[in-house]
Amino acid sequence: MACKEIDKPKIEQAFRMILEAIGEDPDREGLRDTPKRVARMYEEIFSGLWCEPREFLQVSFSEFHDELVLVKDIPLYSMCEHHFLPFYGKAHVAYIPRGGKVIGISKLARVAEAYAKRPQLQERLTSQIADCIYETLNPHGVGVVIEAEHMCMTMRGIRKPGSITVTSALRGLFETRHQTREELLSLILNKR
Numbered sequence: 001m002a003c004k005e006i007d008k009p010k011i012e013q014a015f016r017m018i019l020e021a022i023g024e025d026p027d028r029e030g031l032r033d034t035p036k037r038v039a040r041m042y043e044e045i046f047s048g049l050w051c052e053p054r055e056f057l058q059v060s061f062s063e064f065h066d067e068l069v070l071v072k073d074i075p076l077y078s079m080c081e082h083h084f085l086p087f088y089g090k091a092h093v094a095y096i097p098r099g100g101k102v103i104g105i106s107k108l109a110r111v112a113e114a115y116a117k118r119p120q121l122q123e124r125l126t127s128q129i130a131d132c133i134y135e136t137l138n139p140h141g142v143g144v145v146i147e148a149e150h151m152c153m154t155m156r157g158i159r160k161p162g163s164i165t166v167t168s169a170l171r172g173l174f175e176t177r178h179q180t181r182e183e184l185l186s187l188i189l190n191k192r
């Protein structure tokens, strides 16, 4: 997929200034290459800004299956846009195909990852994944649940390690049909 480049020299310059501002010596041996490393890391963890997740859903297979498909426990890492600290956990992504077409299951995880690799809010991440799948595939329904721990709530601030934030975004039958929503939630909660 074509991704534009992020401005790594600018990140290097800015990170050097941050090191100076916290009272560090950016030229000491251990830090000399750190601005470059940070720039490469940001390129990786914010690569979703330069991608169009809808492109992952362009290829489908002919298969009649108008029942729930759930990919659960997808590991997820994102960055809180307020503090630029990670939040991480699991995403559960479900849809109900329509019209005899199914999508490759890895593509559901790819969509989740593309939106996660941006400065995010957990609520927005959850609904962006749901809307992308709902609008692109036109399925009977989409359900996305994310459980995550926010480092801005664990290593700083209120400091509550272990607290998990759960968000959901339900579209179509998952939103309107009680039984379908219950089926999704029981499959997510079923720990095998």
Ligand SMILES: Nc1nc2c(ncn2[C@@H]2O[C@H](COP(=O)(O)OP(=O)(O)OP(=O)(O)O)[C@@H](O)[C@H]2O)c(=O)[nH]1
Pocket: 080, 081, 082, 120, 121, 122, 123, 150, 152, 153, 157, 158
């Ligand atoms: N709704 C939502 N809030 C988030 C998310 N990530 C971080 N936050 C919250 O964003 C808020 C930012 O609040 P501010 O008062 O502006 O910042 P702060 O003084 O650093 O807040 P504290 O974390 O309470 O110390 C905090 O309450 C965070 O917990 C998220 O994904 N969704």
Ligand SMILES: [Zn+2]
Pocket: 080, 081, 082, 083, 084, 085, 150, 152, 153
């Ligand atoms: Zn935060």
